[in-house]
Amino acid sequence: MSVNVLAAVLVVAALVMPNSVVRLGPEKFLRIPGEAVIGAALMLALPRRPRIVLAAVSGVALGAMTVLNLLDMGFNQYLGRSFNLVLDWSLLGDAESYLEDSLGRAATLAAAGGVIAVVLLLFVLLALSTVRLSNLLARHTGTATRGTLIAGVVWITCSSLGLQISGVPLASDRTATAVKIQARRVADTLRDEAEFQKVAKVDAFGNTPAAQLVPDLRGKDMIFTFIESYGRSAIEDPIMAPGVDSTLDARTKALAKAGYHAKSGWLTSATYGGSSWLGHSTTLSGLWINNQQRYRTVMASDHLSLTKAFKKTGAWDTVGVMPGVQKAWPEQSFYGLDKVYNAFELGYKGPKFSWSTMPDQYALEQFQQRVHGRKHDKPMMSELILTSSHQPWAPIPKMVGWDQLGDGSIFKGIQAAGNKPADVIADTTKSREEYGKSIQYSVTALTEWLERYGTDDTVLVFLGDHQPIARVSGNHASRDVPISIVAKDPKVLDKITDWGWTDGLRPAHDAPVWKMSAFRDKFLTAYGSTPHPKKG
Template identity: 75%
Template sequence: MPNTIGGLKPAMFVRIPAEAIIGAVVLLSLPRRPRLVLAALGGAVVGALAIVDVFNIGFLEYLGRPFNIILDWSLLPDARGYLQDTLGTTTELAITVGAVLLVFLVIGLVALAAVRLADQLARSRGRATRGTLIVGTVWITCNALGLSLTGAPLASQKAAAVLKTQVQTVRATLRDEADFQKVAKVDAFGNTPGSQLVPALRGKDMIFTFIESYGRSAIEDPIEAPGVDKTLDAQTAMLKKAGYAAKSGWLTSATYGGSSWLGHSTTMSGLWVSNQQRYRTVMASDHLSLTKAFKKTGDFDTVGVMPGIQKGWPEQSFYGLDKVYNAFQLGYKGPKFSWSTMPDQYALQQFQERVHSKKPADGKSRMSFLILTSSHQPWAPIPKMVPWDQLGDGSVFNAIQKAGNKASDVIADTTKSRQEYGKSVQYTVTALTQWLQRYGNDNTVLVFLGDHQPIARVSGNHASRDVPISIVAKDPKVLDAIDSWNWTDGLRPAHNAPVWKMSAFRDKFLAAYGSTPHPKKN
């Protein structure tokens, strides 16, 4: 069983597996009972490896990485939630039940087939022995001569290679857990007093915003880029008229295609949070997040607006947020847009009414943390901008949602997925920049970026993991402080603009705005 989409070719299924030859030799040498037990066990392992290969295909296609047999089971409930929001409860339930049955059937039927084959070998022991010897000789010859069929070696030992890879993955995962716990305890700003954190931003209206799936492909892909680039350039010009300036660069995300929380935590922690195990370690630590640095100063109220959060969110403590508004606390009465609980324009308006328009107590400033969701796959249906004073409780979006594309139609069409993805990014960028023009002030500093690239089917099989990042402000001193970064003027980073690892941003940002390092060491 191949473990990539590209490997699903007929030639891959006509190779000679070394494991089958060795298995036949062993089975022929055993008495009946141990022979049947070993055959059943071996068949079950072969079936399980085929299931792992299917998972690998899915993970490579959607997340750009192989399936991790230890860490990735926890993502399955999220996958179910995505299917439910996208295709409906009935379809999701049918897919889930079908997938579970398929797993048991594959493992069970392959085990039964192996038992039957072992019995046939024993019944025709003489012919089976000669056949095994002949096939073994052919395998050795093909392997020695490097013979192949349409690029696939005729002599295969893939099952052994998959087992070896999984064993190495388990060892590497366990080793990574121990190593990362040590890394997470070292923090260049961990012991910095609040009075020495971001002094250049005191009195500012700080806003950090992540745009879902806003990746480099949106700006450079030939299908997506024309519309997105036009929007970025137009909004740059509009912001300039309103007195704002911007600088933009690139960050290489720790994730790809999904698992947005890994991108959020990598940016804010300054640590490379590339898997669920690292994420749990960071969230349970006292490592200083960029957002918590503002809280630590004592001069900022800290608020989060999270329209994608629909359950308890203990991460609030790590991010140092005094108050968090989730999907159920923003008063939305309109329809969901597939996975996205509400249009970004509505979420931004609620941020304005519930948070931004109100002055913090005790003369403090405010630091806000927003995660916008309208550009989340499957990019159907996509909201449209409506007059800001007509947003109300969100019911105005009923007609827009009904008139939009069906998620099932877009998912099945790669070209349409790329087109609609680009439109979703245009929508969110427009909503965010219009909000800034409408409600921003002389002290507003907006930092917005993507969390990861969209899935490979949209971003391309060989796309980078880069995402755009922009800092927008009216105060020229804010952008002067990052002049040495050599970022591009405006909201659209140049192709050759600097590229940093996403984990580098926290320390660079803190240093640029006057923070003094006081390391906390393991």
């Protein structure tokens, strides 16, 4: 009897399980699943062989839906969206790499093995449970028939009257609804792929002659910098904001003393919690790239990225400094970068800081030595991706003397003395505190670099790529990220006076909020570019 009860509990729990961690609660599992009522009726009507086959297939299908629910939970918790059955399988490999960098290979292999074992066990247990319950129904046909009829009447009554427990409907069709949602999501994804291919071929500046692109920035050394996970929560959350805001205010004053001034606003990112490349490509392409298929489509297109616009003029040499890139990076062509320095080309001999291959301060110093500080026939347009504020925010680098950076070996002691990733990952409050410290570090490193090495012709544009994960930013956080433009030449900031941005590095709460995809065209227009549309 106890085995039968366990089988029933397992099946019902799988049928009513929500797909979000925040929706988990005992009331969710005290519901009547309509699918179970229909399934029982079918089992009672079928002969033995078809009944067992249907029961086993139903158990396997229920196992698959449970796995998808669990994936939805993880994606909602970390990326603020549900799992996409068509596009997101490739991200599981990235998740494994992240765990290996954060927790080590042994722990990652153990975790991966545990996940595989749990998934297989789930499929087996649900298949065995449904078969066992079908056999139970067949052995007690009369009782089972009456029970099924009563359950059906109760389900219809609860559904018709809208009866609830703690605000949750008693009558559940959770699994059937989930199947419909997944099917609709697949259809929408396939349709979106075709539609976006058409959208990507249309470009307001696609046919703009080189001489008519960013004429008001000629002679400037342009730097576009993304700070990992630098989101609105860093500036407004009560735990993170005090330290981050203090750093932004202090760095604003330090830059002003060095002759620099800044204006800041907000952009709504196309991604959340991760998939930074979607934020980078959305900002620089002017297209809303919120999934992997859109990303692949635009990377294979000739759509004009903001960075490539500078290359197209012929007036700038272009370079990328990408300490997070550890493999071939064909995206270099789309971004119009003549040269890219990846993680292995910056001479770093120090330790990794969890996922981050090197501290931002070191990457910036290498940018100075290899790019910005050298004499060039043309001004430089540079794209930098800073990674020290990448989760799990442990250990976090500390600033050292710029003249002491050397090959990065100085960071060995700092890394060894820092927090262990496992300790921070397991503690939500600690994660939020350490996230705030990592943003302070990255902002300080970047602005100290500008203060130390910037010239009258240096123009820095820096922004976040997305908000941190929901466990840090909150389950209902916005998708907004800060963006700042910093320059010595007052004419550079005069060009964006009508944007309504806030003076300084800290955007006001009510500063304008644009979709991230709007930035490219607004920037190109502000600095004198003339639209010459390219139509698909």
